[in-house]
Amino acid sequence: MLVSQFDYELPPELIAQEAVEPRDHSRLMVIRRAGPSVTDHHFYDLPEFLRAGDLLVFNDTRVIPARLHGQKDGPDGARVEVFLLKECRAGHWECLVRPGKRLKVGAVIRFPGDMTGRVVESGAEGTRIIAFSGPSDFREWLRANGTTPLPPYITKPVADPERYQTVYGVHEGSVAAPTAGLHFTTRLLDQLRQAGIAFGYLTLNVGLGTFRPVQAETIEEHHMHSEIFTLPEELVAQIAATKQAGGRVIAVGTTVVRVLESQARGGPLQAGSGDTDIFIYPGFQFRVIDGLVTNFHLPKSTLLMLVSALAGRELILESYRHAVAEGYRFFSFGDATLIL
Template identity: 55%
Template sequence: MKTSDFYYDLPEELIAQTPVEPRDSSRMMVYNRKTKEVLHKHFYDVIDFLNEGDALIVNDSRVLPARIYGTKIPTGANVEFLLLKQVKDKVWETLVKPGKKARTGDSFTFGDGIMTGKVIDVLEDGNRIVEFKCDSNFYETLDKIGQMPLPPYIHEKLKDKERYQTVYSHELGSAAAPTAGLHFTDELLEKIKAKGIKIGYVTLHVGLGTFRPVKVDDVTTHKMHSEHYEVPEETAKLIEETKKNGKRVIAVGTTSCRTLESVAKEHGKVVPCEGWTDIFIYPGFEFKVLDGLITNFHLPESTLIMLVSAFAGYDEVMGIYKEAVKEKYRFFSFGDSMFIE
């Protein structure tokens, strides 16, 4: 398949710039893979499509306020740093703009001097390895001086940092939110649990590779970025029991999906483990775990729309997206959702 096969025309006004309130009032398109039926609902209706004994698997990763602005010592030049991946304690791989102002050995100060950073290496792709120093806890300091690394297609400033976090986010480490989970409220989750649906947690720290365009013509030659994941024992047990009882495992988001399918591909089933995954799911992929998927509407020609097409069918998904444009659904990170069952 060609990357261009996954292109669709999207009017700019349909790219959501701000989240809706309350979270679960976003719209939700429901697609049944067996009947091919499409329904137009709201996210709070999701409970009607979940059955007792089903398992919802969510990604509890929490987004770092990873965009920080520093000044070069001693010139005072302004430089932007985006934390991508932790190398070790207080040492991070970062994206720096402008890069020419951050060479090996250069030092920077952040937040009126409460943190400093020194470039200790420049990687082949231009990313910088930076060692940070601060007197207090690194993450608390980051919370004071950092901004949420919103995707490049969002131009509005986020008033409340928590709106780019899921209500169940817990494990710090992502450079972007697992956005399918942004639609849940605490109240909706309680209703879902009360109906007898179990919630299982995995952690996959989302990297900025999520937003990188596929630059090759032949989809199969694309190389995925690598992301760190963890599957706890209770989640592995929950999935095994759910399958044994003939009920459904439903992933909330492509990150949860990639975690489960990556582990199952390596071990034959979902087992407790942690590691790095660069799994690339596109049409032709054989799913071992997923019975359902809750996801947002993704960028044209992205690996995310390819994953959704692998699960629901290429022709079907391209038709669904055309319908979503026609019905004026809101797209991307702060946009509406889709439940594929």
Template identity: 50%
Template sequence: MKKEDFYFDLPEKLIAQTPIENREGSRLLILDKETGVIEHRFFSDIIQYLNPGDCLVLNNTRVIPARLYGHREDTKSSVEFLLLRRIDKDKWETLVKPGKKAKPGAIFNFGEGIMKGEILEIKDGGTRVIEFKYKGIFEEILDKLGEMPLPPYIKEKLEDRERYQTVYAKKEGSAAAPTAGLHFTESLLHKIKEKGVNIAYITLHVGLGTFRPVKVDNIEEHTMHSEFYEIDEYTANIINNTKEAGGRIVAVGTTSVRTIESASDEDGRLNSKQGWTNIFIHPGYRFKVVDRLITNFHLPESTLIMLVSALASRENVLQAYEEAVKQGYRFFSFGDAMFIK
């Protein structure tokens, strides 16, 4: 398939710049993946589409304030760093702008010398490995110096950092939020549990791989960056038992889908494991575990809309997106949601 097969026209005014006040007050487009029939609801209505015995799978990663601004020690020039993944205690793979100022051996100061960093190497794809030196606890320093790494299409300043976290965010390590989960409140999750829906938590630390643009015309030639994921035995058992009992696996967000499908075998059994995945799901993929999906509206020609199209067909998804544009839905990270049933 061609990249252009996943293009749609999106007016800039529909790109959500700020989160709405009430998380579960977002709009919810319901798409029947078999018939293409569309309904319009609110996110709080999602409970009506979940059945007792289903399993809702949530990504409990927590976003770190991964954007750092530093000055090169010798030239005093300003450079922006985005922490992508932790290699070990003080070494990180980073995205640097402008990259030409971050050559191996270059040293940078952050927060007027509170922390220093030295570029160790340039990796394939242009990312840099940096080693930090500091006194104290790295997470506390990062919390003081770093900023939330909001996507470039969001121009407004985020007043409350927690609005770019899910209410169940627990394990720190992401450079971006698993945004489909932003719609849930603790109250809504409690009601879902009371209905008899199982809730399972997996972890995938969102990095560059999720947002890297597709630059090749033939999408099958695209390569994803690797992201770290983790599924414990308790979670694997919940999901496997749900499947065996005839319940549906409802993934919340594309990151949950990629994690589950990466850790499952060809017989549809989920394994307890951790590791790195660069799985690229696009039309033609046969899902092994995931049955349904709650997701936001994604960028044209992105790997995310390709994943959604693998579950519900490209034609149905583009038709739903066209309807969402017509109805004035809010798009992307702080936007509205879609449930593929």
């Protein structure tokens, strides 16, 4: 299947540069697979489309301040930027670095707050493995000295970094937000609880691969990035009980879909922790989810392929054309869809 089959025209002015306030006042497109049909609403209307006994599954990760600025140790003293991707072992992080040519194995970087980084290995796709040494509490140091990264298509700074966090996130580790969750407010969550909607949580640390374009001409040639996840036993039991009672499992975000469907390949859903590089595209047989809350995704992206696998490529492209015509806002700070 050609990657070009998942392309669409998007006017640049529809790429959202800032979030709507309040969070739940973003727009919501409801895409019904049975029918099919596409209707326009607001996110605060979400309770109208769910029913008592349904289970919303959230990714409770938080974005770390992964962008660092330092100075190379040595005569040239070049200023460098380091972007943390993931901790591969204690004190060692896989990173993107700039300028890469100046940071070969053995290079030392000095950061504010008495932190030092040494490049110990060259990784895949131009990454570096950096060993950090300095203050004993690395996370505390990071909160004081790092900055929150934003996707490359957002050029306007965020005044409040918390606006790029979900209201329910608790586990730090992502370098990008699970953006479907940015629309939820505590008020809306309370309304959903009162309506008999159950909540479940898993953790997947979103990686930079989320934004990397697909370079291959065919889907089958693309190698998916991997991300670290934890799927608790409690959630597996919740899902089983929901389905037994006739309720629906609604994933909040594609990261939730990837964890649940990855852990159900080849048999019943299994709790656990590890890495997933599952690539979901049309032809995939979903075993766990019955619906999905998600944002609008980039042309020719793996996430657009995922939602096409769930709702059908033609219906998704038709709904995206409708969204463009109606002036919906796209990508991380944009509007949302609900696929049922």
